[in-house]
Structure formats: structure tokens, C-alpha cells
Amino acid sequence: MSDGLSALPCSFFARPVLEVAPDLIGCTFLFDGVGGRLVEVEAYRRDDPASHSYRGRTPRNAVMFGPPGRLYVYFTMGLHFCVNVVCQGEGEAAAVLLRALEPTDGVELMRRRRGLTELRSLCSGPAKLTQALDITRADNGTNACRPCPPSLDGDSPRVRFLARPEGTTPRVVSTPRIGISVGTGSPWRFVDGDSRFLSRPLPRPRG
């Protein structure tokens, strides 16, 4: 469970996306109190042909061009949603795609929404994750980081990123990203190399 973990501040996301992405592994992501420990993410940048922001701002990707710490939710393949968190500075249009997490909070609700019981299948893919957490188009642009400064804390936000438990450091491994046809040479998928909750297992180490 996520009790006692501290919320990530906005400044966490206002850094180069290739630093934020691996740092998110092992952090907890909650939407309306439902979620778990992030085990797989991908980084996308504006100078990256695989990124939605590569060809400039459009109505669809506008949130990517906004300030860091907001959710960018997009609709894809006719029936799925995927969720990112915007990084770097406003206008830089970088984001981290949340691809998989280890369910820890609200597991029964996730099972009901997914129509499955097996823990490993609840959030082991970007569209599975949004279905389990009930993230949709309506949540595009939602602020996801702790209000800065903390004195501005108002209504409890629906979205929370929580820091890794103190003293824990996952074994982060980078691999090529999944499901893209360009930019395949950039190893900007980051996973917890010891997790059983990935969308795909790591390639077996060559020996």
C-alpha cells in the first residue's frame, strides 16, 4: 500500500524527460486512490519522430506543450486510452508514457473494471492501465503533481505520484520502445528489471 509515501513535487517533472522516466520506476501512481507501483514507462521528446509532438502542436497533443506535471491522455486504435505525464519546461512537449504498474491500491475495483482477477494482467500495458484506473479523455490536462508551493493545497487532487519508499532503489533497465515504427533506435523504455508486472518480459540475458 501507498500509505506514508510523499507526493512528488512539480519540480520532479520539470527536468529532462530522460531523467524523469527512469526516476519514475518504483514510484506509485494513484488515480482516485486506485493504482500501484510503476514498473514500466517510456520517454517521448519533441525532437523524437515517434512522439506525438514531433510535428508540432495540434488540438490533440496541446497538453504536451503545456506546463509539466499534467496528464496527457490520448485515444488510440479506435478503442483505447493511454496516459502520459508532461515533463521538462512549458512548450518543450516532452512526456512519459505510463505503460505498466504493479497493482497495490484498489485492486478489487481494478479487477471489476478489467473483468479479470489475475493481478499480473490488470495493468500490464498502457491501455490496460487506463482501463483499470478509469482514466479517459475527460482526464486529459489534469494536474498531476503536488501544488507548488504546498501552502496552496486545496481540494485533494484525483491524481497522485508518490515517491519511492525511502531506501529502495529498483534495478532500472532501458530497452527500445514498444509499438512504434520510427525512433526505434532510442532505448527510452525503462522498466524495473525485477518486476513480474511488465507488458512484456525482458529479453533473456544472452549467455
Place this chain on the structure above:
DNA sequence: GACTTGATCCCG
């Protein structure tokens, strides 16, 4: 390999 829908592109 099929499915499903909407954003984007390119032509006009």
C-alpha cells in the same frame, strides 16, 4: 490477424 474511431494529412 481483427477490431474500431477519430485526428491528421493531402488534395482540391
Place this chain on the structure above:
DNA sequence: GGGATCAAGTCC
């Protein structure tokens, strides 16, 4: 404006 294209995926 309108039709063609194809998508950061999932399940059988």
C-alpha cells in the same frame, strides 16, 4: 471541406 490513412494496443 472531404475522403484516405493509420495509429505510443489488446485479445483471440
